[in-house]
Amino acid sequence: MEFRQLEYFIAVVETGSISAASRKVHVAQPALTRQMRLLEEDVGTQLLDRHARGIRLTVAGRTLYSEAIRLIDDRSDIKARLLAMGRGQTGKLSLGVTVTHLWVPEVAKLMGGYRGRYPQVALDVFTLLSGPQLEKLNQGGLDAGIIYHDDHAPSGIKAHLLQRDHLILAVPANSYWAQSPPTRLLELAETEFVWGYRGISPVYYDRMVAHFSRLNFEPRVVQYGADNITILSMVAAGLGVSIVPAASRSHPMSGICFVELEDLTTCDMPLWLAWRAGNVSPVLDNFIQMAVEIFE
Template identity: 80%
Template sequence: MEFRQLEYFIAVVETGSISAASRRVHIAQPALTRQMRLLEESVGTQLLDRHARGIHLTVAGKALYSEATRLLDERSDIKARLLALGSGQTGKLSLGVTVTHLWLPEVAKLMGGYRERYPKVALDVFPLLSGPQLDRLQQGSLDVGILYLDDDMPSGIDAQLLQHDHLVLAVPASSSWAESPPASLAALCDAEFVWGYRSISPVYFDRVVAHFARLNFEPLVVQYGADNLTILSMVAAGLGLAIVPAASRCHPMSGIVFIELEELSSCDMPLWLAWRSGEEPPVLKNFIDLATTLFI
C-alpha cells in the first residue's frame, strides 16, 4: 500500500467513479483500475463494489477511506513541520547577551526583528557576562552569544565582529567630577573606583588592564561589583567612579554622568557574535544573517 494509491482511492471515492477520478488525478482509466486492484490485493480484501452506475464502498472501503484521509493529512503536516524546521521557521535558539548590551539599540532591533521574522522560533535570552557565555558556548548549553572576545578566537568558536566600542568614565551626578570633568586619567590618581572581578569576565578585564598599563595608570579600587549594571548602581549611589564600556550609556539609569576621555576612547572594545564551530542549524544561520545586516 502506497500513499499514491491512497490518493487515487480517495479520488475514486469522492468522484464516485473510475472515469471521473482518472480525470481528477490525470492518469488513464486502465492504469487507475489496475492501481485499485493492487491496493485491494495489498490489504487483502475488496474495497469497492463496481457496477454500471459507478462504485460503492464496502465496509472495509469505508474504513480505509477514513484512515486514508487522516494519513494523508498527517503526511502533509509532517512535511510542513520538517520544511519549517529545515528553513529555520520553527525551533529554539538560546542567546547570551552581556548585561551591558541588553539595552543597546542594535541588540533590541536584533531580538525584535528576529522575533518578527520567525515568530514560531522560541528565543531564550540569558543576560551573561562574556566569561560565562564563552563557557556555555563551549559546553553546548548556549547557541549564540553577544560578548567580548580576544583577537585570537578560542578553540571551537566561530565569531562575527558586530561593532567597535570604547571605554567611558562614569561618575556620580552629585560629584564634583560631574560639574568639572577631568582632562585626563592622571587627574584621577587619587579617586576611588568601583571595579569588577577578573574571574567573571577575563577577556574584558585583561583588555582594560593592558590598556591602563600602556598609559601607566592604575585605578585606586575600593569597591567591587559583580557586573557593569551592579557597578553603575554603586556609582549612582556615590560609592566611587567607574570605567565602563560606552554602551553602558544606553541603560536607563539616573544619578550617573558619563564622561568621554581621549585616553579611554582609544581603548578598542570589539563586540562579537559567537557560536560553536561546525554547528549552524537553520535557526542560528538566520540569526547570524540578521545580526550581520543590523550591525555591519
Template identity: 50%
Template structure:
C-alpha cells in the same frame, strides 16, 4: 500499499468517480484503475462495488477511507514539520548577550528582526557576562552570543565584529567631575573606584587594565560590583566612580553621569558575535544570517 495509492483511493471516494478523480490527481484513468486494483490486491478484498449507477464503497472500502484520511493527514503534518525544521522555520536558538548590551539598539534590532522573520522559532535570550558565555558556547549550552572576544579565537568558534564601542567615565551626577572633567586618565588616580571582578569577563578586564596602565593609571578600588549594572548602581549611590563601556548608558540607573575623555575614547571595547561551528542547526544558521546582515563589518573580530 503506499501513500500514493491511498491518495488515489481517497480522491475517487471524494470525487465520486474514477474519471473525476483522475482529473484531480492528474493521472490517466487507466493508470488510476491499475493503482486501485493493486491496492485491492494488497489488501485482499474489493474496495468498491461497481454497478449501473456507478461505484459505491464496500465495507472494507468504508473502513479504509476513514483510516486513509487520518494517515494522509498525519503524513502531511510530519512532512511539514520536518521541512520546517530543515529550513530553520521552527526549532530553538539560545543566545547569550552581555548584561551591558541587552538594550543596545543594534542588538534589539537583530532580536526583533529574527522574531519577525521566524515567529515559530523559540528564541531564548540569556543575560550573561562574557566569561560565562565563553564557557556555555564551548559546552553547547548556548548556540551563539554577543560578547567580548580576545585575539585568540578557539577552533570551535567563528566570530564577527558586531558593534563598536569604547570607554567612558561614570560618576555620580552631583560629582564635581561633571563640570570639571580631567584632561588625562592618570589624574583619576586619587579617586575611589567601583570595579568588577576579573572572573566575570577576563578578556574585557585584562584589556581594560592593560590600556589604563599604559596611561599611567592604577585604579584605587574600594568597591566591587558583579556586573556593569551593579557597578553603575553603586556609582549612583555615591560609593565611587568607574570606567565602563559607553554602551552602559543604555542600562544606567538614574543618578549617573557619563563623561567622554579622549584617552578613554581611544580604547576599543567592541562587541563580537560568536557561534559554535559544531552546531549545524538550520534555525541557528538563519539567526547567524540575520546577525551578519546587520553587522557593521564582515571582518573577523580582533577585539
C-alpha cells in the same frame, strides 16, 4: 500500500467512479483500475463494489477512506513542519547577552526583529557576562552569544565582529568630576573606583588593564561589583567612579554622568556575535544573517 495509491483511492471515492477519478488525477482509466486492484491485493480484502453506475465502498473500504484522509493530512503536516525547520522558521534559539547590551539599540532591534520575522522560533535570552557565555557556548548550553573578546576567537568558537566599542568614565551625577570632568586618566589617580572581578570576564578585564598599564595608570579600587549594571548602581549611589564600556550609556539609569576621555576612547573593545563551531542549525544561521544585516 503507497501514498500515491491512497490519493487515487480517495479520488475514486469522492468522484464516485473510476472514470471520473481518472480525469481528476490525470491518470489513464486502465492504469487507475490497476492501481485499485493492487491496493486491494496489498490490504488483502475488497475495498470497492463496482457496478454499472460507479462504485460503492465495502465496510473495509469505508474504514480505509477515513484512515487515508488522516494519513494524507498527517503527511502534509509533517512535510510542512520539516520544511519550516529546514528553513529555520521553527525551533528554539538560546542567546546570551551581557546585561549592558540588553539596552543597546542594535541588540534590541536584533532581538525584536528576529522575533517578528520568525514568530514560531522560541527565543530564550540569558543575561550573562562574556566569560560565562563562552563556557556555555563550548558546553552547548547556548546557541549564540554577544560578547566582548579580542580579535581571535577561542578554539571551538566562531565569531563575527558586530561593532567596535570603547571605554568611558562613569561618575556620580552630583560629584566633583561631573561638574569639572577630567581630561586625562592620571587626574583620577587618587579617586576611589568601583571595579569588576577578573573571573567573570577575563578577556575584557585583561584588555582593559593592559591599556591602563600602557598609560601608567592603576585605579584605586575600593569596591567591587558583579557586573556593569551593579557597578553603575554603586556609582549612582556615590560609592566611587568607574570605567565601563561606552555601550553602558544605553541603559536608562539616573544619578550617573558619563565622561568621554581620549585615554579611554583609544581602548578598542570589539563586540562579537559568537557561536560554537559545528553547531549546524538553520535557526542559528538565520539569526547570524540578521545580526550581520543590523550591525552593518
